[in-house]
Amino acid sequence: MAKEEKHEVEEELEEVDSTDTNSTETEEIDIPEISEVEELTTKFNEMEDKFLRARAEIANMSNRNKNEREQLVRYRSQDLGKKLLPAIDNLERALATEVTDDQGASLKKGVEMVLESLNVALKEEGIIEIKADGEAFDPNLHQAVQTIPADDDHKADTIVNVLQKGYQLHDRVLRPAMVIVAQ
Amino acid sequence: MAKEEKHEVEEELEEVDSTDTNSTETEEIDIPEISEVEELTTKFNEMEDKFLRARAEIANMSNRNKNEREQLVRYRSQDLGKKLLPAIDNLERALATEVTDDQGASLKKGVEMVLESLNVALKEEGIIEIKADGEAFDPNLHQAVQTIPADDDHKADTIVNVLQKGYQLHDRVLRPAMVIVAQ
Known part of the structure; x- marks a missing residue:
């Protein structure tokens, strides 16, 4: 203790x-x-x-x-998508070629399928063609490279012809459509 | 106060x-x-x-x-790039078509240019062809779909032939090369 x-x-x-x-x-x-x-x-x-x-x-x-x-993520395909547009233009141009024999027809068929698969791939990434032919002219989407006088068939400020297709990725314009507008 | x-x-x-x-x-x-x-x-x-x-x-x-x-950013083109590979395969297949007239030759020339522009676009995004022909077989990059016996010209475990091109995005394999390997 x-x-x-x-x-x-x-x-x-x-x-x-x-x-x-x-x-x-x-x-x-x-x-x-x-x-x-x-x-x-x-x-x-x-x-x-x-x-x-x-x-x-x-x-x-x-x-x-x-x-x-x-x-x-939403705009990830913007750069590659943009670079593919001239290839698509060229394929479409190639398809305008007249072919006279079976080999040519077979080649053309192949090109058509490629073009289709490219458009599907772009669409899946959100890249689609800008509506233009017959639409109201929208300076945000369309670039007027030529004008023609408006008449009964062609109202003023509507698109008469598309010279080069335009494309958009969701809400972003990758390339405006080149168009002829009635005025 | x-x-x-x-x-x-x-x-x-x-x-x-x-x-x-x-x-x-x-x-x-x-x-x-x-x-x-x-x-x-x-x-x-x-x-x-x-x-x-x-x-x-x-x-x-x-x-x-x-x-x-x-x-x-580095791998942003992975999905679109992957989807473009079948289109490239088809264009290459189309180019194997024999053509006999000027229209066919013109069409073929167009396809060649498109293919070139697609490959440039992919390369700019970091997508390149996997080296395969004559290379040592690498299971990370190559898929062996067939084997042949090794001989003096074809050493064991080297690639003898490429059946379908493979592609990689930087260090990621988008699609392995389909190959024939000597064993």
Whole structure:
């Protein structure tokens, strides 16, 4: 039991010590202790503010990145799609060639199938031909390269003929349609 | 001036009030005030920890999103590119057709140009033909559809013939080359 008694004595001593310290502090440096609480409160509030702003930034980043990813995926085929357009023009031009023998007809059939498969591939990526023939002229979609006088068959501001097909990827114009417009 | 005097009186009253409150606190609830500092310190440390973790998360998100964007851009033409491969196969097959007249030759010339422009477009997006003919067989790039016995001209595990071209987008195989291998 001697050990426990010694322990109790130590605790009493400690209590006295701490009371002494406290009374010294409260008597002599009362203001600094108050300001320590104030200082800590200010520091805490500042840190909480920094944390809340960081959390808001995380939410913003998350939304921003989601949108960026969606845009990247939505328009991912823009560059390759654009580069394929001259190939499609050339295939269509090749199909306009008159053929006279079986080999020519077979070649033409092959080209038709390729053209069809290219158009399907583009459509699956969201790339479609811009409607033009007979449509109202829209400077966002069509480029007027020639005009003819409007008459009963051709109302003013409608497209009379398409010289080169235009294409759009979803809402983005890859290439406007080159058209002749009645005026 | 009556207003200012009143204000001063109010300030004095406040000072007396706050002094009273403090003396009450220090005398009666000395321990709670010490623990208020401890509590605030703990709260501050916890908040600082949350802030630091949020800041680390921001850095991680930023890196992760940068990588994701780079990957999306790097492999953006994977799907459209893959869909174009059968069209290229068909154009190459069409070019194998023998032609006998000028129209056929003109059509063939057109197809050659289209094929060339398609290959250029694919190459610009990082899609290239997988080397196969005469190369060592690599199961990551080549698919063996047939084997022939190795001899002096055809060493074992080398590719003897390519039945269908393979394509890769950077390091990703879009389609392995279909090959005949010597064994």
